[in-house]
Structures are given as structure tokens and as C-alpha cells.
Amino acid sequence: MDLEQFEEVEKWLNNVKGGSKPTYRAGLTLFCQWCGLNPAQLLDEAEEDRKKSRRERGKPEARLMEFYNYLINEKKVAKKTATLYFTAVRSFYKWNGFPLNVKTPKAAPKKENRKAVITPEIVKKLVDHASTLRDRAIILFLFQGGFDVSTLCSLNYGDVKNELEAEKIPMMIHVVREKEEVEYFTFVGRDAVEVLKAYLNDRRAKGEELKYDTPLFIKDKAKRRKGERISPHHIQNMLRETAIKAGLITKEEMDKVDFNPYRPHALRAAFSSILRLNGFDPVLVDFMMGHSIPYNGAYLIPPPEKVRQMYAEVEAQLSISTAVKDVSEIEEKLNTYKKILEDVQAENKRLREQFNALWEEVRIMNELFAQIVENPEMLSTLKEMYGIVKEMEKNPMLRMKLMELKESLQ
Structure with a gap:
């Protein structure tokens, strides 16, 4: 059906915003095909309906609601599209002098229809x-x-x-x-x-x-x-x-x-x-x-x-380029912090090993001190050993002779 041939359609579309015209035209076309009436016949029907008593009026409104239910239940059209087509037909009646006393159906909110948070x-x-x-x-x-x-x-x-x-x-x-x-x-x-x-x-x-x-x-x-x-x-x-x-x-x-x-x-x-x-x-x-x-x-x-x-x-x-730069900078900083953490952990390990070694020396010294307390004569022996060590440090030849003696004894 060529809607453009009807003066009523031209009058209506002249009052529709440019971006909405294709959708509104499609909605009215589908409505005419569904009910088997052309635009002029729809308005004739509405005019006859308005001549009836208030109790008998309402055929155009009832037809429009039936059309909406047909779109949803039989044609399986998305609720948004069905609502747009509903609005288009109601707009056609309105701009031709027959405003319909029917509200636009609203779909129940669905959690799936959330609007994403855009970053x-x-x-x-x-x-x-x-x-x-x-x-x-x-x-x-x-x-x-x-x-x-x-x-x-x-x-x-x-x-x-x-x-x-x-x-x-x-x-x-x-x-x-x-x-x-x-x-x-x-x-x-x-x-x-x-x-x-x-x-x-x-x-x-x-x-x-x-x-x-x-x-x-x-x-x-x-x-x-x-x-x-x-x-x-x-x-x-x-x-x-x-x-x-x-x-x-x-x-x-x-x-x-x-x-x-x-x-x-x-x-x-x-x-x-x-x-x-x-x-x-x-x-x-x-x-x-x-x-x-x-x-x-x-x-x-x-x-x-x-x-x-x-x-x-x-x-x-x-800016999406700034967003990427910020992410790269964060990653670079994280890598730097990771290296610093690894160095600190390695230094902690080295210090812990030194501490353990010193603790072992302290333990040995404590044991030696206890032995000296029990055997005072060991103190003079230790002094003699300390003197020998000092002498060895001053006299390399003596240290060499002692090493040779040690090897011969073995």
C-alpha cells in the first residue's frame, strides 16, 4: 500500500520530526495491512465512531490496543518497536483531528534492560x-x-x-x-x-x-x-x-x-x-x-x-588515549614497586642469615663462658691460644711451619 497517495498521510508526516518519519510510516503501513483499511477509511471510521453515544464510542481505541497485542503476542515484535508503532498510529489519528483516548503501553522494567555504566x-x-x-x-x-x-x-x-x-x-x-x-x-x-x-x-x-x-x-x-x-x-x-x-x-x-x-x-x-x-x-x-x-x-x-x-x-x-596512558603508567609503577619489593625481600633474607650466624656465635660463646666458669684454668689456656694466634698473624713463617706440621701429623 502506497501511503503517500493519501492526503491525510502527507498532512500527518509534515508534522513528524525527520528522524521519526521512517518508523512512523512503517508503523502505519503495518497497522493498515493488519486491519485491512487504508488511511482514509480509518479516519472515516473514527468520524462515525464520534457520532455515537459516549457509551458506544471507542472502536479506534480498541482496534489500536488489539494491534499492539498482535505485535507483542503473534508477530513477536520487541516491546520497544511495538510501542513506537502504537505511538505512530495514535499520532496519525491526532494530527487528522481524532485524538484517541488511550495511553501508550509501558513495558515492565527488566533487569536485562539496564543501561551500562560507560567509562x-x-x-x-x-x-x-x-x-x-x-x-x-x-x-x-x-x-x-x-x-x-x-x-x-x-x-x-x-x-x-x-x-x-x-x-x-x-x-x-x-x-x-x-x-x-x-x-x-x-x-x-x-x-x-x-x-x-x-x-x-x-x-x-x-x-x-x-x-x-x-x-x-x-x-x-x-x-x-x-x-x-x-x-x-x-x-x-x-x-x-x-x-x-x-x-x-x-x-x-x-x-x-x-x-x-x-x-x-x-x-x-x-x-x-x-x-x-x-x-x-x-x-x-x-x-x-x-x-x-x-x-x-x-x-x-x-x-x-x-x-x-x-x-x-x-x-x-x-579521552580514550589518556585512559590507555593512565593504565600503562599504573602498570609501570606496579612493576617498579614489584622490583623494589623483591630487592627488599632479598635484603631481608640476607640480614636474617647474618642474624642466625651471629646468634650461633653467641650461643657458642655462652657455652664457652659456662665452661670457663666451671674450669677457671681454661682461661689461662685460652690466653695462651690467643697469644699464639696473634703471633701467627705477625709471623707468616711460623704459620707455614704449623700448617706443615699439621699435614705431617695427618
């Missing part, structure tokens, strides 16, 4: 296992810039051109977030900039001309028309595959969850947490993430260059 070490694993330069750059933009996936997809080369050519780091990016209809700026660090440069240079080397309105991130060659902009769906799938490849989650575990623990929003949330923990004002963090802020909150946003300086001071907390 620079985890981001490095994702980057190291990403299949392409593009995917590496996307992961770093999400983490170091706090982008939502739809805004990231909407970026053009012109949004970074001037800062790239000026080699500014951190790199500032002015954007408009369509979901909130908010204009704002944020920054990304050296890691993201270097990978982005490599990605763009690779595209140039393949003959692509980068213009001001060229999409910053495009689909893989095998999956796109020339220069086609990447979609949120592709990024979500990429992160699922990369998390599995990185060993952060198994395929079996991923199949059980409704949401990837390492999804774009988890990276975005980590950006927010790191800035807040490093002293950024919550209003400024919300601004840098494209959230709507109170009218008077705009006065609390420092000038861009001041924010650049603030970001530079905490960039190390967002």
Missing part, C-alpha cells in the same frame, strides 16, 4: 572493535560530544569545516536539535577529531567532494546511494554488533534485552555524568546536550571560548 576504557574497546573509521568516529562523537543519535545523523560537513581547517581542539560544533527545536553548541576532543579527519580523508581519496551540506556520516557503500546520510537505525545496529565483538555482552544476552546496554543513549549519559562530576553547572550540561533550558537559564551559559577552555580542562576524563 573511557569501555569506549576504547568499542572503538577498537568498530569495523570502519566512520563507526569509530560516531562512537567518539556520541561519548565526547553528548550527541543524541538523530542530531548526530543530521550533521553536515559544514558544521565542522571551519573548526577542522583551523585545527581547533577541542572542536566546537554548532547544531540544531530538531526534537527540542533548540540551537546549541558542544565540543568533541582530540580522539574524535583525529578519527574524523581520517574518515573524511578516506572519503576524499575515494573521489568524494565534500561540500558544505554534505552529510558528515554516510551509509556504507554496499547499503547506500552515493552520499546517502546514515540513519539512527544503522547506528543502533552498529553499536549492538560492536558491543558483541568487543566482548562486552554475548549475543545470547543481547537477544534477551529490549535495549542494548551500550546504546547511543548510554554514551550520551556518560558524557553528562563526567561533565557534572567535574564541576560543570547542570544547566550548562543540559545546554550542551541540546535540552531545553529555562528562559533565564540562557544567561548562565558562558561564552563559547570559555566553555572550550572548561572542556579542555576535563577532556582527559573523556
